[in-house]
Amino acid sequence: MAELVPLLKAEHLTMRFGGVVANDDITFTLQEMELRCLIGPNGAGKSTFFKTLTGQLVPTSGTIAFRGMPIAGKASHEIARMGIGIKTQVPNVFNGLSVRENIWLAVRRKATPRQQGPAVNAVLEMIRLTDYADSIVATLSHGQRQWVEIGMVLAAEPELILLDEPAAGMTDEETFHTAAIIREINQTRAIVVVEHDMEFIKQIAKRVTVFHQGRVLVEDTVDKVLADSRVRDVYLGKKVAA
């Protein structure tokens, strides 16, 4: 029975900002444990889509169901408690607090006080910031702050993880590490990743959804999508060909 209900189902989702239609009648389905990449040129509406999924924006029309429960229009913290975690495109971290405290704030919602210490340490290890545990986040590099945010998302153990450009500003080696982490957490959880870096997409992707001007342009396996001429056209020389 449970298998029949998709993890996430958005139907006819539209988000307008005045005259701008950022999301235009989007229908999107994600199964349990799925790993999906979401690509599309700048302004295609990817981040807006994530914001409606996480309660940062209330969609103009349409429905969103998380395991069958409607979530469109709910407050962010309610959706977070239901099990959706997000790393936003513009980093959202607690700048004035230490790395450890950032992670702890994410861990403590689910873990008992006894579990919290080990859980925080495990996440620090995973994001390779153990040596920086007591540093104030504001003093870290941009790439490290990205890691802190990814660490917080992982630490909260959500059922669905949304990552908006997780590899932005990372070195090749760091990007590779991110891809490895994504594959690892996908063993137990569903993930949607927005990325522009096609090398990165190739490292992780199974199915890819392409947004263009607020609509779903194509949705298929990574090879078919990258071979699709329409996709090449909308990217116009972006790294797709590589």
Next chain:
Amino acid sequence: MPRHYRLAAQTVAVLMAIVAIALVPGVIELFALMQLTLFAAMAVLALSLAFIWGFGGILSFGQTAFFGLGGYAYAVAAINFQDSTPAILLAIVIPALFAAILGYFIFFGRISDVYLGVITLTVTLILFNSVNSTSGDAYKIGTALLGGFNGMPSVPTFNMPFDPSTVLSPEQSWWTTAGVLLAVFLMLRLLLALPAGRIIVAVRENEVRASLLGYDPRLVKCLTFILGGAIAGLAGALYVNWGAFVSPTIFSLSLSAEIIIWITVGGLGTLLGPIIGCVVIEYIVAYIGSQQLLNANLVLGAVLVIFVLLLPKGLVPTARDLVMRLIPDSKPKTNGPSVQSAAAPHAAGAE
């Protein structure tokens, strides 16, 4: 500094504060003791805003609304009951309830920070004007005449708990007021060390992130605001106990502005700083007042400008930074990774 070291130092500091509070009446004149009692009451008010602004990120321009409500609640209740025990309790509960109602509309109505300032300011003005226009026998709560702009004279001062016949002496009043100051300070320190306090700070740091992790910033801010209102109300009771008198000037906007100056001078984001800022500024104001040479508001303005320009962090954080620099071992965590981790193999930290 290792943890147990710091804890020991803090315990010693608290013990020293207790001893100082206990011994002060034996050392100074009655007049000076009365002045210190007033400063201690005001310092409790300073703590209320230091907490909600410095840790909750809520800048209220009308903290005197709760201070005044506390003062009036105390006065009315003390006159009616002829016992300060329930009156002090009401001086905490009534401002807290008022803060709950106001906070509900402000935070759950998703009103922006600018309007938060405007609303708190307006509410204070409304309270001032309302209480100001309660002259005449019609404005009576129980046996207590509100008295309009003349205020309420001869308010019963604190008595021993549940023993109205034993009124506190000035020394006992000092011990009570300074004791409350110390207790509120320690309670806030404890709260800020507990998960609840860490969440309050997290919401100040980044509301969006907090909500994306499942914390409700509206609720957190509302509760912070309520606690701030309760503490300000308690300060109001201490203030009325000091003067046995309350008038609408307790709601004054200039006092609201003064609290902000105390905190700016002492150090936003600390609890000790605003207490020091309050005492220093109030001492200066009282001194200038007795000299009649300069205008106190002018001097206050100058002090504020000097601090904003030269010591923008305020006294306590600046002093702390100095100490950290002088004692290399005590490097704060803000200074980034330790030497050992800087040699770690990954490329990070090369900012």
